[in-house]
Amino acid sequence: MPSPVVLFAIIFVLNLIPAFAPPTWMVLSAIGFTRPDAGPMFMALIGATAATLGRLSLARLSYLIVRQRWLSERSRQNIDLVKERLAHQRALTFGVFLAYAFSPFPSNSLFIAYGLTSLNLMLVAIPFFIGRFLTYSFWVVTAEAMAHHLILDSTSVGTYMSAYFILTQLLFIAIVYVFVKLDWRAWFLEKAVRWSKGSPGKQP
Numbered sequence: 001m002p003s004p005v006v007l008f009a010i011i012f013v014l015n016l017i018p019a020f021a022p023p024t025w026m027v028l029s030a031i032g033f034t035r036p037d038a039g040p041m042f043m044a045l046i047g048a049t050a051a052t053l054g055r056l057s058l059a060r061l062s063y064l065i066v067r068q069r070w071l072s073e074r075s076r077q078n079i080d081l082v083k084e085r086l087a088h089q090r091a092l093t094f095g096v097f098l099a100y101a102f103s104p105f106p107s108n109s110l111f112i113a114y115g116l117t118s119l120n121l122m123l124v125a126i127p128f129f130i131g132r133f134l135t136y137s138f139w140v141v142t143a144e145a146m147a148h149h150l151i152l153d154s155t156s157v158g159t160y161m162s163a164y165f166i167l168t169q170l171l172f173i174a175i176v177y178v179f180v181k182l183d184w185r186a187w188f189l190e191k192a193v194r195w196s197k198g199s200p201g202k203q204p
Contacts, residue, residue: 002031007043008050015054016061018108019169024051024132025104025139032143040140048133052125055107059115059124067116071180078196081184083117090123097124101131109172113179 002010014021028047032040067076086093100110107128114124183194 004042004046007031008046011047011050012054012057015051015108016058018058018062018112019106019173020166021108023104023106023165025136028136029139029143032140033146040137040144043140044133044136047136048129051132051136052129055111055128056121056125058108059111059121062112062115063118066112067118071116074197075180078182078184079116079180081188082179083119085188086117086119093119093123094127098127098131101128102135104135106168106172109176112176116180 011024011027014024014027024047028043031043067079071079097110100107111124115121181195183192183196186192186194
């Protein structure tokens with residue numbers, strides 16, 4: 001097992017990458033397979049802390065770079081309609097991020113989209129950390145238990161670029177694009193799906 005500092009740094013960087021980074025649960029499971037005597041709760045705590053801080057940094061960067069530099073004023077106003085709705089539905093936002101944190105799906109696009117709204121990041125940090133800590137604990141304990149009964153080579157454990165992984169990453173990139181381009185006023189008022197007229201490029 002890497003030292004706690006190295007493990008923290010690896011997971012933080014993986015969660016800072018916008019797309020096509022291996023999921024944290026796979027990394028922790030691989031360590032659980034190859035080092036079945038590592039402390040699962042300690043690994044889960046490091047993983048959840050690093051993953052949460054990495055995703056929060058990704059959300060912040062999406063605000064500073066994508067929203068502030070790349071989006072037009074019209075696109076920012078369009079996203080602000082979502083911001084106004086979420087600002088009055090804090091319990092729902094908390095619940096959505098908590099539920100999502102228990103899923104095996106990549107969360108990069110979710111944090112990118114949330115970062116574009118410029119809402120308070122602490123509202124989503126707590127549920128994400130709780131969900132990830134519990135799920136990482138499960139994956140590490142499961143991997144360590146299987147390691148005592150299975151013989152796996154390290155190459156098969158470390159492989160993550162499957163067709164499923166690539167397709168899910170492409171899907172969630174598309175979701176972020178739709179999030180930016182969808183005319184939210186038309187959706188909120190008429191439940192109509194229309195494209196926003198705002199350009200994704202920076203407003204001159």
